[in-house]
Amino acid sequence: MTTSPNASPPPILPDRFATWFAARGWSPRPHQAALLAAGREGRSVLLVAPTGAGKTLAGFLPSLVDLAARPLMVASGRGVARRGIHTLYVSPLKALAVDVARNVERPIAEMGLEISLETRTGDTPAHKRQRQKIAPPDILMTTPEQVALLLGSREAPDLFGSLDTVIFDELHALVTSKRGDLLALDLARLRRLSPSLRAVGLSATVADPHELAAWLVTQTPGAARAEADLVTAPAGVPAIVEILEPEARIPWSGHLARHAIPAVLEAIARARTSIVFVNTRAQAELVFQDLWAANDQGLRIALHHGSLDVAQRRKVEAAMAAGGGPAGLDAVVATSTLDLGIDWGDVDLVIHVGAPKGASRLAQRIGRSNHRLDEPSRALLVPANRFEVLECLAAREANAEGTQDTPPIRAGALDVLAQHVLGCAVAAPFAADELFAEVTSALPYRALARETFDRVVDFVATGGYALRVYERWAKIRLTKDGLWRVSNPQIAQQWRLNVGTIVEMPMVKVRLISDAKGRIPRWGGKLLGEMEAYFFETLTSGDTFLFGGEVLRFVALRETEALVARAPGRDPRIPSYWGGKFPLSTHLAERVRGLLADPDHWRVLPAQVREWLELQRAHSRLPGRTELMVETFPRGDRHYMVVYAFEGRLAHQTLGMLLTRRMERAGLRPLGFVANDYCLGVWAATDLGAALARRRPALDALFDEDMLGDDLEAWLDESALLKRTFRNCAIIAGLIERRHPGQEKSGRQMTASTDLVFDVLRSHEPDHILLQATRADAAHGLLDVRRLADMLARVKGRIRHVALDRISPLAVPILTEIGREPVPGTAGEEMLAEAAEALMAEATA
Amino acid sequence: MTSETIPLGGSRFEVNGEVLVGLPSGAAWWPATRTLIVADMHFEKGSSFARRGSLLPPFDTSATLSRLEADVAALAPARVISLGDAFHDPFGPERLEPGARARLAALQSGREWLWIDGNHDAATVAEIGGERASEAAIGALVFRHEPAPGDTLAAIGELAGHLHPAARVRVASGSVRRHCFATDGRRAILPAYGSLAGGLDLAAPAFAGLFAAERLVAHLLGDARVHAMPARAIVGFGISRDGTGRRRASR
Structure with missing residues (x-):
């Protein structure tokens, strides 16, 4: 922290602020001064700073200075004069918005500034939210979803018409998700309501800060990328x-x-x-x-x-x-x-x-x-x-x-755009040309084709089907004045209930009951939390699992609750349940490959790991930095192939699905596969090493990029993961309504199952815009197709086959994982038949 | 076709002594009387949702009709019975596209066609051919939409729909959930035939008391064949596995 109050010649702070800083023995840090300057000049700015650098205060100082200097409000004839919001603060977490509000209130109170500051989140009472629309505070602190809702309200022009500054906190965490896409569209809208608006981004260190800086400002399609000023605070002491x-x-x-x-x-x-x-x-x-x-x-x-x-x-x-x-x-x-x-x-x-x-x-x-x-x-x-x-x-x-590997900002999602288009119509009638210009001024959508935009508008209006049968139930209609309007108030209400891009998995509540007597009580029991419904669908009464730090026994599913009892001293039988699993980043994967290929570097490794790699070098070989190494070996009555791709579990799983299809066709009789972050293991009934040595098939043919064509399409047909992705898109795009608390009892069989909608849509209109959005998602999300494609392109002509007569040291980890991970995907039908035969044989014995 | 021939991929079961075959399409075939039975087709479900602001794909009626056309072509039934909820709402028949209307008429020609009223389409007014009834008795079987309570005489020989039965069974890695026929030999509940009609798990409270659990068999619809599963194989329905052998408490 610098402490030389009279070092900077022009006073960068008004007296009141300077006094307040001095009283604490502080003076503005260089990045805080830079943000003040940007504020005075009305420029947008991205501040990249480590935690503890006074990032929040830096973001708010220009607004506080500006607000403190404005003329006192003149009371109008009706009492309080109306003034719109001056500064909007957007945080990814409502808890953070509340916490930051407290931190900013302190200097306001201590300097005696006449600045009103309020939070608005899902927890804010309805009467207060209503009042905020009529008499907004100077500074409003809120979340992305609330911004979307406010923009869809009639009062939006009054609220945001004189908006001076918008501050995005933890911008790095927001921009790489669909939430970021929606927020980018909302920023474009805010700018239309208040053309002189400046945006301030606060971010942790990222791989490409210029991209984030561009996110903050208006883009002109076809022109060079515009960027906000970039201010970087010095890093702290290295960790x-x-x-x-x-x-x-x-x-x-x-x-x-x-x-x-x-x-x-x-x-x-x-x-x-x-x-x-x-x-x-x-x-x-x-x-x-x-x-x-x-x-x-x-x-x-x-x-x-x-x-x-x-x-x-x-x-x-x-x-x-x-x-x-x-x-x-x-x-x-x-x-x-x-x-x-x-x-x-x-x-x-x-x-x-x-x-x-x-x-x-x-x-x-x-x-x-x-x-x-x-x-x-x-x-x-x-x-x-x-x-x-x-x-x-x-x-x-x-x-x-100090290397960073945050993912780049991707092209904006079309399901999010559909939600936004309806929101715009809810706010006020819109002209397609103007909205297209506005949407493409947002960085994620700047390459959006007009034709795609028009298809999204068509989707919002009548579902976007080639059979144009829904004209009479259109949600938005083009009227004679050339403007799109919402058909009826129910559509607006429906949009409000569906705003946002966070789609929860279907969840069930976990309720603890005491079933000592073997009876299930009608009600009562302590609520322990929530888990994905998918998990319980695989459980049978009596199965034990870990939750909240204790072993529980599954008793029964009752509507939207899973009833469980304590099972102390028992082993959890079901080893794991689905949670967020992040694949190994491309950057770390590259470093690991580099480390493996460079024995001089092994000195820093623990002895047992070093020995393991030495053994690998002696018995097989080490995967090169730029090649794809494939080992084959027999073991028991099976033949294994291990692919050291280092592209993360999701991409490996997709590769496993596609590769086994292809091997099946080549007559190699694959039996199964297992994937981890580092490699893929496939086992088969035929001698894979011999087949590859005879080039039947040749390795480069087996790993040809064309597997991402027809094979991928065919597999996607059956993939449960794609259906799950489609569900998210359908809900965000407003094709299917979100279910809200209290609606669950309406009966599952009466609601539209997204799986069935997917099947019908896919077989009748495979090019539908929502399927296009789903495939785009799948490329990055659960299937990680993009990364697989990059890898296949990269290793072309550089695939090395190592035929072994026994398992290699490096292959040991993946082989021990066989049977541990559930294999997602397509095997259901065969297993169903197998299970059925076994069970019926048993039942009729 | 003789009464003992089982159509390809079908699964045989008996209801009140009558032999029936559950087909992979979700229809039931009663060979002795050459009757094809379907439940809960929910025609025009897509447009029903569209009316209320969810613009679901408008292909569901056509997809369901295609399936029905295939069944009819394969079996040439003398009679078709729809067990109710043929339409998703009472105004469905009015929304039926002319093309779909013609396909339906072609299916009806040359055979008996009986619409049993369902709860969704009981008030249907439009003319769509065939006969209508709230329920029907033919030989040893009774056809109605909603199953009668389990402990009544009415349940004997009943073929019903309404509940859209589905079952999840555990397989080697995880589980598989499919629509199914559910029968205990006394009655059978058919799966929903409609392409946008979802399923309700057999373990749900709505099924409580309808079947004798020890004789319950679920015939799950596979892609090309129907798989018979005993009740204890069904997730959430089986005998508890903690060794006490007691049934999952009923509600």
Whole structure:
């Protein structure tokens, strides 16, 4: 922190502000001064700064200075004069909006400024929200969904007509999702209502800050990309990142790091307060349980993930805020739910169990500890298996170099555009030409073709079907004046209930009952949280699983609740459930490949990992930096092929699906496959090594990019993942209504099942705009087709086959994973027949 | 075709002594009387939703008709019975496109055609050919839309629809959920035939008490054949596996 009050010649702060800074022994930091200058000149600006750099104050200072200097409000004849919002603050989390509001209220109060500031979230009472529309505050702090709703209201021109500044907090976290797409469209709309609006982005360090800077300003299609000013605050002291080197044997596979639990407990005991990050909810549950089982020192450890009851999560957060004090905690085991959010001053250690999967993800998580710039953040990485040792090392080196691997901003989603188009009509009648110009001024949509835009408008109006049968039920209509209008008020109401891009999976509540007598009570029981309905659909009464840190027994599903009982002392039988799983980033994958290919670099590895790689070098070979290595070997009565692609689990799964189809056609009789972040293992009934050696088929033919053509199409036909993607698109685009609390009882068979809609649409109109949107999603989302395509193009002509007579050391991890992961996809029909025959034979015996 | 021939991919079951075959399309075939039975076709469901602002694909009626045409062509039934909810709402027949209307008329020509009233389409007024009845008794079987309560005589020999039965069964890796015929030999409930008609799990409260659990068999619709599964194979319906052997408590 700089402290030389009279160093900068022109006064950058009005007296009142200068006095307030001086009273605290502060002076504006250079980046704060830069933002003040940008504010005076009415320029948009992106501030990239590490946590603890006074980012929030920097963002708000120009608005506070401007508001403090404005003339006092003249009372009109009717009492209070109406004035629109001056500054709009948008945060990805409502808790963060509330917290930042508190932080900004402090200087306002202490300087005695006449500035009104309010929050508006889903929790704000209806009467207050109504009042905010009529008498808005100077500064409104809210979430993206509320911005969309306000823009769709009649009052939008009054509210935003004199908007001076819009501030986007944690912009890096917003822009790469559909939420970011909607927000970009809303920003374009805000700019139309208030042409002199300037946008301020606050962001953590990202791979391409210029892209974020461009997101903030108006784009002109065809012209060079415009960018906002870029201000970068100096980085803090480099973080100290250690990798745990256990004395125990490092496992071949798995993600639990059981071997390291005692060392993790020791680290927690030495720190004031720690966050123990993991990658999935299942991992969080298991690590939490393992920590408690070994917790001899009585450390206070809590659990935090997205499935737990909100009240429970708030309690944990409150305890975290109390730090290491008497009411506080020593550690919390958390998933990405704690990646963003309120700063907890007492956290001085971040422990990462399992590999971090991305350099920027690790940096973000490390930043959750120690918010003082002059002291280093501290992190301990705990690899759970041997490949993760390599990955952790790659992540640490990337972190030391400050490398970022945040994903680039993608083309805006069409389902989001459909929602926005309807929202625009709800707000006021629109002309297609003007709206097209407005939409393409937003960075994600600047390459949008007019023809595609028109199809989206057509979709919103009548569903966009070639059979034009829905004209009479059109949601928006083109009237004689050339404007599109909403057909009736119900359409507007429907839009309001469906605003937003976050689509929840169908969830069921988990309710604890005591069924000691074997009876299910009619009501009552403690609510433990929520889980995806998909999970329970695979359970049978009596199955045990982990949730909220304890072993539970599934009793029954009752409407939208899963009834469970405690099953202490039993082993959880069902090993895991679906949670967010992030694939290994391209950047870390490259580093891991580089590390493997460079034996000089192995010095930094633990001895057992080094020996493993030496053995691989002796018995097989090491995958080269730019090639694709494929090993084949027999084992038992099967033949295996291991593909070292390093493209992440999702892309490997897709590759596995496509490759096995192709092998089937080539007569190689594939029997199954398993994928992890590093490689793909396929097994077959025929000798794969011999077949490839005879070039029947040739390896380069097997891995030809054309598998992404017909094979992909054919597979997508049957893919449950694509149906899930379609469901999201259909809900966001407004084809199917979101279900709201209380509506669940309307009966499942009466609602339109998105799976059936998908099937009908796909067979009758495969080029429908919504299917186009679904495929675009799938390319990046659950199927990661884009990454697979990049890999296949990259390794063309560089695929190396290593035929072995037995399993290689490097193949051991993937082979031990066989049978652990559920294989998604198409096998249902055959298994159904198999299961049916077995069961009926048993039943009729 | 003799009464003992089972159409390709079908699954045989008996209801009150009569032999029936569940077909992969979701229709039931009663060989002895050459009768084809379908339930819950929900024609014009797409346009019914469109009326209320959800512009679902308008292809559902055509897709359902195609399936029905294939069944009729394969079996040449003397009689077709629709077990109610042939239309998604009472105004469905009015919205029927002329082309679909003609296809329906072609299906009806040369055979008996009986529409049983459903709860969705009971008030239908438009003329769509065939006879109408609230329920019908033919031989040992009774045809109605909503199944009668389980412990009444009315349940004996009943073929019903309304509930859209579906079942989830566990397979080697995860589970598979399909529409199904549900029968305990006393009565049978048919799966929904409509291309946009969803399914309700057999474990749902709506099915409670309708079947004798120990004799319940679900005939799941596969892509080309129907798979028979005993009740205990059905997720959420089986005997509890904690060794007590007691049934899942009923509600």
